[in-house]
Amino acid sequence: MTEPLLEPVPTFVPLLGPEVHEAVSKALEVGYLGLGPTTAAFENALGDWLGLEDRFVAATNSCTNALHLAALLAGAGPGTEVICPSLTYVAAQQAMTMTGATVVFADIDPVSLSVDPARVAALVTERTVAVMTMHYAGCVGDVAGLYAVAAQHGLRVIEDAAHALGSLLPDGRLVGADGDLVCFSFGPVKTLTTLEGGAILTPSRDEDVLTRQHRMLGADLDLDARKANPRFWDYDVVRQGYRHHLGTVPAAVGLAQLSSLDAQIARRRTYCQDYDARLGDVAEIRPLGFDWDRIGPFLHAVRVDPDSRDELVLHLKAQGIGANVHWAMGVHTFSFYADSPRDDLSVTEEVCKELVTLPLWADMPERVRDRVVAGVRGFYGA
Numbered sequence: 596m597t598e599p600l601l602e603p604v605p606t607f608v609p610l611l612g613p614e615v616h617e618a619v620s621k622a623l624e625v626g627y628l629g630l631g632p633t634t635a636a637f638e639n640a641l642g643d644w645l646g647l648e649d650r651f652v653a654a655t656n657s658c659t660n661a662l663h664l665a666a667l668l669a670g671a672g673p674g675t676e677v678i679c680p681s682l683t684y685v686a687a688q689q690a691m692t693m694t695g696a697t698v699v700f701a702d703i704d705p706v707s708l709s710v711d712p713a714r715v716a717a718l719v720t721e722r723t724v725a726v727m728t729m730h731y732a733g734c735v736g737d738v739a740g741l742y743a744v745a746a747q748h749g750l751r752v753i754e755d756a757a758h759a760l761g762s763l764l765p766d767g768r769l770v771g772a773d774g775d776l777v778c779f780s781f782g783p784v785k786t787l788t789t790l791e792g793g794a795i796l797t798p799s800r801d802e803d804v805l806t807r808q809h810r811m812l813g814a815d816l817d818l819d820a821r822k823a824n825p826r827f828w829d830y831d832v833v834r835q836g837y838r839h840h841l842g843t844v845p846a847a848v849g850l851a852q853l854s855s856l857d858a859q860i861a862r863r864r865t866y867c868q869d870y871d872a873r874l875g876d877v878a879e880i881r882p883l884g885f886d887w888d889r890i891g892p893f894l895h896a897v898r899v900d901p902d903s904r905d906e907l908v909l910h911l912k913a914q915g916i917g918a919n920v921h922w923a924m925g926v927h928t929f930s931f932y933a934d935s936p937r938d939d940l941s942v943t944e945e946v947c948k949e950l951v952t953l954p955l956w957a958d959m960p961e962r963v964r965d966r967v968v969a970g971v972r973g974f975y976g977a
């Protein structure tokens with residue numbers, strides 16, 4: 596008799612309950628699958644959930660493309676520079692260099708893992724137009740310090756909030772409810788998924804209009820005005836545009852998920868606290884030390900002894916547990932970015948050797964979490 600195979604434990608599992616299936620069937624029956632009222636409804640619901648006042652949300656087909664739209668608003672293009680973290684997903688840099696801009700890598704704070712405002716200030720040149728921060732594992736870091744540096748040098752701030760849906764700013768508002776250009780991801784593994792998708796939040800109606808033109812081929816498409824206009828086929832194209840909009844079916848998936856998002860985030864917080872409590876006494880492990888009650892946790896990582904980090908990941912993998920590393924190397928180490936200007940990145944390089952991501956889903960049975968904890972403790976003999 597062979598042992599039954601252990602049930603695999605993926606790193607991320609999307610929560611697609613019956614309400615999502617129902618929403619997809621309904622959306623497919625609408626007949627019109629493009630950019631329309633369902634996308635607008637998702638944008639409105641997301642704006643309400645985030646508590647937006649005088650800020651504007653446009654849904655996109657990815658966070659990468661939302662970041663591209665942010666780069667355009669910031670005036671990124673050939674001859675300009677955008678200061679970025681290196682501990683992030685390369686989508687962020689690709690979105691900037693898509694415009695022809697140069698990325699400049701800044702080092703991170705060793706505790707928050709966000710770009711260090713003082714290091715950013717030292718990298719500003721006359722070509723700098725924007726600084727990007729990424730809220731690693733949902734932690735916002737020193738946003739006040741970063742906005743102060745940006746204000747001092749007249750820079751736009753781009754927040755890559757792909758990990759931070761449901762995280763709180765220092766004043767208690769949700770990430771996105773305040774700030775400059777904030778981008779979310781609704782990709783396949785993210786806290787809220789539209790299968791693929793994202794959103795950009797902008798601080799003015801003019802920039803929202805511009806963003807909507809950019810996302811739909813430069814067309815001057817005021818949907819309300821077009822509905823009222825009997826000559827709806829009549830529209831102008833006013834600028835270079837892209838095809839970055841979110842369609843009807845993904846928007847319906849997002850809308851359905853919003854209804855359970857608070858409960859999902861609450862459970863994710865509990866799981867993160869539980870991991871930290873149950874692994875905190877293992878000598879080789881350092882929890883990130885984040886206050887999960889202020890975070891909408893997308894991923895849960897710990898910092899481990901770098902000498903055996905890779906073996907730990909392989910040990911867990913052998914037990915069917917999908918541990919992962921976000922990220923094993925900074926974006927500055929990729930050959931495409933070899934010529935990009937950079938700070939001394941020793942904090943980033945150290946941190947990249949220590950990080951391990953443990954499985955985190957919206958609805959994770961206790962026996963699955965027990966297996967992850969036992970697997971990690973077993974590796975260290977703890």
Ligand SMILES: *Cc1c(COP(=O)(O)O)cnc(C)c1O
Nearest residue numbers: 657658659684686757780781782
């Ligand atoms: C997922 C992710 C992105 C890209 O999001 P997409 O929606 O897949 O384009 C960007 N930045 C970070 C930090 C991410 O985790």
